[in-house]
Amino acid sequence: MTDTAPTLGFVGLGQMGAPMAANIAKAGFPLVCYDKAGTTERMPEGAVAAGSLAEIVAATDTVFLSLPAGAHVLAVAGEIAALSDRRTSVVVDLSTIGPEAARTAAGLLREAGITYIDAPVSGGRAGAIAGTITLMWAGPTSELDRHRAIVDAFCGNPFHVGDESGLGQAMKLLNNFLSATAMAATSEAVLFGLSQGLEMKTILDVVNVSSGRNTASSDKFPQRVLTGTFDAGFFAELLNKDVQLYIDNVRAAKSPAKVGSAVSEIWQSGSDSFPPGTDFTRIYEFIRDNK
DSSP states (O other): OSSSSSOOEOOOOOOTTTHHHHHHHHOOOEEEOTTTTSTTTTTTTTTOSSSSHHHHHHHOOOEEEEEHHHHHHHHHHHHHHHHHSSSOOOOEEOSSSHHHHHHHHHHHHHHTEEEEOOOOOEHHHHHHHHHOOEEEEOOOOHHHHTTTHHHHHHEEEEEESSSSSTHHHHHHHHHHHHHHHHHHHHHHHHHHHHHHOHHHHHHHHHHHHHHHHHHHHIIIIIITTTTSOOOOOOOOOHEEEHHHHHHHHHHHHTOHHHHHHHHHHHHHHHHHSOOOOOOOHHHHHHHHOOO
C-alpha cells in the first residue's frame, strides 16, 4: 500500500461480507462499515459503524461491497455516483453479479470519476473466516498493487484476471458452475454406489485417491454430507443464482451449454424446493429423494 493507509469502507455484512470485513479490521486498517439490514449487530470488532452509505462515502477512500445480487450493487453504485459529498475514489466489488451488471456498475461510477473494480471471491464462508478465499481482480493492476496489503488481510489467493470489468464475474461464474456440477455429479455417483451396496465412506476414500476426485468428494461430502451436518455455510439459493447467471451468460455468448443446461435445471429445481437459508450441500438429499 502507500505510506499512509487509506480509510476503508465496507458495505454489506452478510455471510461473506462480515468475515471479510472482520479480517480487514483485525489487520489494523481503519474500517467504517454499513449494512442496510443492521450495522451495529453485524459490525466486526475494531470497526466503526456508519449510519448510511452517504456517511461512508464522505469518510473513506476505498469502499468494498459485498452484496447479494446485481440489483443491489447497481442501486448502491447509482447512489454513490449521485452523492456530492464524496471522498471515495475506488469501489472494490466483491459481489457475484454477472458480467453485464459489473460493466453497468463500472460505467455509472466512471462517469462520477470513481474507479470500479470487479473482484468477486470464492471459498465459501469458511474460507472468508480463515482469510483463505480466492479473489478474482478485474481492474487496473496498479490499483491491485496499491491495495495489496489490504487484499492480503482477507484473501489467500489473489489473481489479476484482466483489466476490464466483467472478466472477474466471468471467472467467478465458471468456477461456481464447476463447483455446482461437482456437487450434483458426486451426489448421483455416491447414490449409485450406495444402491450397489457400497458404503459412502468407502466410495469417498477410493474416489479421493483416484481420478474422480473433486471439491465435492474431497471436502463437501466427507465434512458435510457423510457427517449429516450439511453446514458448508453457503446457501443453496445463492449458488443457484450463480449457476443461473452462468447459463444465461453462456447462452448469450452462444457457447456450448449441454452440461450447463442439465446442471442449471437440477439446481433450479432443488433451490425451488428448499426453504430460504438451506445449505447448498443438501442438494444431495434433493437428488436422492427426486429420482
